Amino acid sequence: MTRLIDLTATLDPDNRTKLPPHLAAAAGVVAPAIEYMHPAEAKGRDEFCRYLGCRHEDMPYGEGWGAEMLSDMSSHCGTHVDAPLHSGSASGGAPARTITDIGLEELFRPGLVLDVRPWARPALEITVEMLESAMQAAGRRVQPGDAVLIRTGQERYTLSDPEFFLQPGMSRASTLHLTQLGATILGTDAVGWDLPFGVMARRFKEGGDPTVLWDGHKAIVEREAFIVQQLTNLGALPASGFMVGFFPIKLARCSAAPARVVAFVD
Known part of the structure; x- marks a missing residue:
């Protein structure tokens, strides 16, 4: 018998009031x-x-x-799927696809949970070494066509917690490591795939290197994949042996769309 496990955050307008004042303008990303x-x-x-x-x-x-x-609802509201267009106008050497360019068969994939909680730290990079350790713990490596779900532990925080916005983040190197192994969907339980915006801005100000800006997302320009953010309930999943459906709203020509994400576990 197949169990359905909902990995989708609820879009509750009450959450808009929980944002800190300096993020009030981003309310449409939290809920309509x-x-x-x-x-x-x-x-x-x-x-x-x-x-x-x-x-x-x-x-x-x-x-x-x-x-x-x-x-007042962003196409990147709540649990959502990023199309390659979100990262840039090109991806993998071709024009970047929009959310309605992606076929349903590409959004129903075998799942692999990589639990990086033993190693990841707030506002610091999730490294290739951490991903390798998580694969070893899961007993399975990333295979072509996988949906890799990064469990950072951020889902234990709410919008009222300052820690919610201090997520461990993926870098260009760690993102490319997963896509080069064959992952086509990259999910996280954090509010963002990359390091917090403030951390990236500070690194850029200190070193003047623009490649540190949003480098996890920008890795999709080099190799196509779909990034999924604000997942929840990853702790209810086994490490592997299940399928996941990522079903975004069909928003014409958009760079993302809110999605209902459901795992199918035998």
Whole structure:
């Protein structure tokens, strides 16, 4: 019997208020703003009557309908799949694909969890050596076509915790190590794939080297893969022997889309 394990974070507009003030402008990445219309309340009743040309007293069971209006929502909201276009206009020597260029068969892949928690540290790089140690612990190496899910432990934090934004991050070298082994989907339980923005900005300011800026994502320019961020519930998975479906909304010509990510575990 197959168990379905949801790896998707809930898009709750209440989370927008938990962002620190300096990140308030990024609220659309956390969750959409949602206007709720309940069938028993005025907005749901008024909408029903407006569309159907009736009065409140005419409504069946005395109620309208439930509906919601979503706004201020990024294509990179919550658990989402990055298309190659997010990293640059080219990927692997070809024009970068958008989210609607990716076939469903490319988004249903064998999963491999690499648990780097014993070695990874806040706001520091996840190294190739850490990935190799995690593969050894998992008892399986990355194989061509794998979806590699990096378990950093960040899912234990909420938006109210400062540690949420101090994730261990992947670098160009560690990202390319996985794609060169054949991984086509790269997932993480952290808010971002790379080191925190502040850490990258400081490294650039100190050394003047632009290659330190967003180098994990920029590695996709060299070798195509799809990055998935803000996964949850990785602790419910075995290290391997399961399939994962990453099913993004079909947003035409976009660089990413929110997705429902589900593991299929026998």
